[in-house]
Amino acid sequence: xxxxxxxxxxxxxxxxxxxxxSLGFSYVESKVEEDLYFNSSTRDFxxxxxxxxxxxxxxxxxxxxxxxxxxxxxxxxxxxxxxxxDFESAKELLQKLGFYPVREVxxxxxxxxxxxxxxCVDEVEGLGCFIELEIDLDxxxxxxxxxxxxxxxxIAEEIGVKKxxxxxYLEMIEGL
Amino acid sequence: xxxxxxxxxxxxxxxxxxxxxSLGFSYVESKVEEDLYFNSSTRDFxxxxxxxxxxxxxxxxxxxxxxxxxxxxxxxxxxxxxxxxDFESAKELLQKLGFYPVREVxxxxxxxxxxxxxxCVDEVEGLGCFIELEIDLDxxxxxxxxxxxxxxxxIAEEIGVKKxxxxxYLEMIEGL
Numbered sequence: 001x002x003x004x005x006x007x008x009x010x011x012x013x014x015x016x017x018x019x020x021x022s023l024g025f026s027y028v029e030s031k032v033e034e035d036l037y038f039n040s041s042t043r044d045f046x047x048x049x050x051x052x053x054x055x056x057x058x059x060x061x062x063x064x065x066x067x068x069x070x071x072x073x074x075x076x077x078x079x080x081x082x083x084x085x086d087f088e089s090a091k092e093l094l095q096k097l098g099f100y101p102v103r104e105v106x107x108x109x110x111x112x113x114x115x116x117x118x119x120c121v122d123e124v125e126g127l128g129c130f131i132e133l134e135i136d137l138d139x140x141x142x143x144x145x146x147x148x149x150x151x152x153x154x155i156a157e158e159i160g161v162k163k164x165x166x167x168x169y170l171e172m173i174e175g176l
Numbered sequence: 177x178x179x180x181x182x183x184x185x186x187x188x189x190x191x192x193x194x195x196x197x198s199l200g201f202s203y204v205e206s207k208v209e210e211d212l213y214f215n216s217s218t219r220d221f222x223x224x225x226x227x228x229x230x231x232x233x234x235x236x237x238x239x240x241x242x243x244x245x246x247x248x249x250x251x252x253x254x255x256x257x258x259x260x261x262d263f264e265s266a267k268e269l270l271q272k273l274g275f276y277p278v279r280e281v282x283x284x285x286x287x288x289x290x291x292x293x294x295x296c297v298d299e300v301e302g303l304g305c306f307i308e309l310e311i312d313l314d315x316x317x318x319x320x321x322x323x324x325x326x327x328x329x330x331i332a333e334e335i336g337v338k339k340x341x342x343x344x345y346l347e348m349i350e351g352l
Contacts, residue, residue: 042274050272063260065272065273080265080269081265081269082265082266084258086258086259089258090258093257097216097241097273098218099273
């Protein structure tokens with residue numbers, strides 16, 4: 001799957017959610033997400049621009065691999081996610097395979113949807129508030145990345161957010 | 177978790193199941209298990225005596241790491257298992273992390289239990305029939321490996337199987 005994503009800093013408690021609703025977005029759910037990021041003992045993910053993340057929220061645990069970003073303006077990248085049944089066992093298994101935990105990122109996330117577009121309004125511990133706009137494309141539609149990007153940028157303009165951030169929360173927390 | 181395990185070759189269609197029942201074992205279930213083994217592009221698991229396996233059976237998908245064997249007479253080793261929600265995504269994710277599929281092992285497995293002892297009567301494609309006797313110890317009881325081993329060997333004697341095999345099915349199929 002290819003995750004086409006743009007991210008913007010917003011003021012916490014901003015009217016962005018009202019704007020989303022006025023554009024037709026529907027509220028889906030709120031979660032607290034605890035993300036544990038790993039690096040590899042044989043390949044530095046900070047250099048290869050990859051990410052390996054174990055995410056725990058109220059509904060379960062997911063393991064996600066993210067490939068390097070394939071676009072200079074957005075956070076667009078390949079993403080593979082697998083649901084796992086236990087956080088601690090998955091962490092232990094990854095450590096046996098040569099991956100080690102580097103950083104935990106915790107956030108409150110409110111999710112909105114409009115058609116195939118997902119909007120996440122995030123309050124990230126230690127970083128502040130952000131909005132992420134995302135379209136997930138099946139890998140067979142890789143040629144539609146530009147189209148999806150334009151669609152997201154149009155929404156961003158309508159919401160009134162500017163200066164897309166290409167860094168991940170992990171990179172921001174790590175000061176990279 | 178530490179998996180204390182002994183394995184013996186048996187004749188297919190052997191009376192071993194009757195013997196298990198006469199010793200008090202109860203039949204639990206039968207499954208077809210499809211195991212896909214991976215090797216690492218940075219650490220040869222054949223040399224390090226580790227294993228990484230994605231198993232699919234009727235009830236779901238599991239990812240298992242096995243450490244090197246810690247006993248010369250048995251297949252005793254550390255084992256970490258995580259349930260995952262999709263075989264193909266897990267396979268793809270592992271490949272992105274530098275692991276590559278080396279071999280598929282398919283078998284019919286009949287499972288019996290007696291207290292904490294699990295007996296698996298296996299018919300392995302291309303290899304023939306085997307019985308595995310197993311006790312899973314929480315890692316905190318690592319000092320009880322010898323005791324568990326003696327218990328399994330006693331059952332093996334009562335069933336009448338001899339010559340414990342320390343090779344895994346993967347190693348046997350690979351001719352290692």
